[in-house]
Amino acid sequence: MGKSVGAVYNGDKKTEFCVWAPxxxxxxxxxxxxxPQVLSQDNDGYWSGTLQNVEPGELYKFRIDKEEFPDPASLSQPEGVHSWSRIIDHKAxxxxxxxxxxxxxSSMxxxxxxxxxxxxxxxxxxxxDKLDHLEELGINTIELMPIAQFPGGRNWGYDGVYPFAAQHSYGGVEGLKKLIDACHQRNFSVILDVVYNHxxxxxxxxSRYGPYFTDKYHTPWGSAINFDDEHSDQVRHHFIQNALMWLEDFHFxxxxxxxxxxxxxxGARHFLKExxxxxxxxxxKTGRKYVLIAESDLNDTRIIEEYSKGGYGLEGQWVDDFHHAVHTILTGESAGYYADYGKMEYLAKAFKxxxxxxxxxxxxxKKTVGNSPQGFAPSNFVVxxxxxxxxxxxxxxxxxxELVSFEKQKLAAATMxxxxxxxxxxxxxxxxEKQPFQYFISHGDPDLVKAVQEGRKREFKYFFHSHSEGEFPDPQSEETFENSKLNWNFRKEEKQHLLFEFYKELLKLKKEGAFKxxxxxxxxxxxxxEKKILKVSAKNENTGLHGIFNFGESGYIEKISGKExxxxxxxxxxxxxGGRSGLEDLFGSGELNIPPEAVVIYRS
Structure with a gap:
């Protein structure tokens, strides 16, 4: 077992410093x-020492063989990614x-x-301040995109370089704990998006501290993080400790x-299983429930399979197939990976x-993908x-x-x-929301900025035809970031307000078990x-539940039996x-008349 890395304040003006540099x-x-204070080394390559008269709020760095760097397990980087680390007392x-x-x-x-x-x-x-809005909507779980300290003040979060430090420009440790505390007091769960692949x-x-990366494997970002090569035990420990910190010290x-x-x-025991x-x-230990959700494009149920059957035992995984099935049918887009979708039979399969x-x-x-999800609970899949x-x-x-009609937005929401x-x-x-969500960064290195700008342009050469029109948004520009902020005046716009009310109704019905x-x-x-219709139905001893989703441009008539x-x-x-029909228009004699781009869910 590795040691607690970073700077740990033990009270009485004593702080223990520990770093792995084998x-x-x-x-x-x-x-x-x-x-400077010299640290002592143990057999596993950890350097540590306890310093007197050192309190939270003080700034520090490590000097390794005459070079100075911030702490790789820093909890706070108040002056940015290149500067001093700050001592934080989690118990405060x-x-x-x-x-x-x-x-x-299952209930999220x-x-x-x-x-x-x-x-x-x-x-x-x-x-x-927005929890009232989310509560009214019917949300009970917030998932934060990555917040590990990244360069500058604008980033999606996937350029984080200090996995233990909450982004300073967002409010750091204190602001994050206040948010999670407020959420729990109002019955919201909070999940954090973490990046353990680059x-x-x-x-x-x-990498200046030790073999945190390996050339044995390569990822889209370069050398892979070292989870199974020489000296990987301490690297794994670094990330396990990080994950447990978010759950235990921040209450995620x-x-x-x-x-x-x-x-x-x-290795024999995959990092995710560990x-x-x-x-x-x-x-x-805590008596609290935690969930682990994996993003994977492999459609491999081993992630969620139980330990006894050789699985990793995670609670859930994201499913891209569901999104792609709905998106391609709604938009007609078929470039890039969307070429694999676009059929109604695929949507029917994704729904099931x-x-x-x-x-x-x-x-x-150009290969066979995935394995069968049969036997797994629907609640193992996030769509x-x-x-x-x-x-x-x-x-x-x-x-x-921006891509589809108001009616199709409602249809998509109901499908999900x-x-x-x-x-x-x-x-x-x-x-x-009509404001875009664009890719943005605020890197300090001009060469890196240029590389990102050119890389983004290259990426889009093949993808969406519509992209040849319109200006390329510069990721480094502050305007790109500002354009991506939500516009909260939606109640003044009739259709936006109606869509919100429609989502509220759907979520209320879902939570009541209406679609169970x-x-x-x-x-x-x-x-x-041909008609772009999806029909779903299920029944138990006394009830039948039916859904007819019309993704087509023409009305659809469904015969219904029974007197009632x-x-x-x-x-x-x-x-x-905000539609053009009333319930009186839906029923004909022994039939349902479903307009284009509409859905009806009914019980029999």
Whole structure:
């Protein structure tokens, strides 16, 4: 077992410093305006020592063989990624969430947000002011995009270089704890997006300390993080300790693990399994429930399979297939990886089992992808119709509201929220935000800025045809960042307000269990390719639940049997949702008349 890395304040003006640097000749800790102190090395390559008269708030660096760097396990970088680290006392915060126990993934309604663009202030504490909005909407879980310290003040968060430090410009340790505390007191769970597959390119000094990377494998960002090569035990410990810190010291309710297919570990006990087991131990210790959700494009159920069957035991995984199925049918886009989607039969398959590619050949990837999700609970799968990747990695960062009609936005929302999986909304989706969400950075190195600008341009050469029109948004420009901030005046715009009310109704019905039957093993799905119709139905002893989703441009008539008129739970084309029909227009004699781009959910 590795040691606690970083600077740990033990009270009585005593601080213990520890850093892993196995090949260093000497390691000293340098406190601002003090004499350097030499640390002593143990057999595992850790250098440590306890210093007297050193208190929280003081600034320090490590000197390794005459070179000075910030602490790779720094909890705070108040002067940026190249400067001093600051000592933080985790015990100083007075938590008010003692009765909080967390919640199961199966009951989560997740809302993904980017702290910097969610509010005009762009801080952790400013998010607290929007909890009324999220509560009214029906959200119970917030997922923060990565907040590990990155260069400058503008970034998606995937360029983080200090995994233990909460971004200073967002409000740092104190602001983050206040946000999580406020959320728990109002019955919101909070999940953090963490990046264990790469470090950002600027301020990334960790490799100067030891073999944190390996040339054995390569990822899209360069050499892979060393999870299974020589000296990997301490590297694994670094990231396990990081994950447990977010859960225990910051009270997060779970982690979303970025692109786990680039966490390359061929050892007997995969890093993710070890993380899952250590999280189980923490649950025993704290009496709280934690969830681990993996982002993976492999459609591999080993991630969520139980330990006894050789799995990693995570609670859930993101499913891109669901998003791609809905998006391609709504927009008609077929470039890039969207070429693998666009069929109604695929949407029907995604609605039933989340994975489309379940051991099926992918023409885009030119290989067979995935395995079968049969036997897994729907609550193991997190689905969306928009997220930061699918919006922000478009050249112009257009959201769905810019690409499809108002009726189609409602249709998409209903497809996601009636499906039996754990839903995730992307900030602003609930009111049809028109502002884009674009890719932005604030790097300090001009050569790096130029490389990112040119790299983004290259990336988009092949993807969306529509992208040839419109200006390329400069990632480094502050304007690109400002353009990506949410516009909170949606109630003044009739259709945006109606969309919000429609989402509210859907979420209310979902939480009441109105669509629960669609998660039953009796679920049947049927697709009509030509008319662009998806039909779903399920039944138990006394009730049948039916959904008809018309993605086509023409009306659709469905014959219904029985003398009694079915009970309509949701009709998206109803006048009260800004549509052109009333319930009286829906029923004919022994039939349902479903307008184009509309959905009806009913009980029989």
């Amino acid at each position: 090949f260093a000749e000497t390691v000293e800790v340098i406190l601002k305006n003090r004499e 915060y007075s938590w008010q969430d003692q009765s909080w126990r967390g919640r199961e993934l 309604i997740i809302y993904e947000l980017h702290v910097g663009t969610f509010t005009s202030q762009g801080t952790f504490e400013a998010v607290i 470090f950002g390119p600027e301020g990334n000094y960790i 309710d779970g982690l979303r693990l970025d692109a786990i297919h680039e966490i390359i570990d061929r 993380l899952s087991e250590r999280t189980d131990e923490l649950e025993e 089992q989340a994975f489309i590619y379940d051991g099926m050949y992918s023409p885009f990837r 969306c119709i928009q997220n930061h990747d699918q919006v922000g990695n478009r050249l112009l960062g257009e959201r769905l509201a 929220l009636t499906a039996p999986f754990v839903p995730m909304l992307f900030m602003g989706e609930e009111f049809g 039957l669609f998660g039953h093993n009796s679920l049947k799905t049927e697709a009509d390719e 008129q079915p009970e309509v739970l949701l009709f998206s084309a109803d006048k009260k949702w």
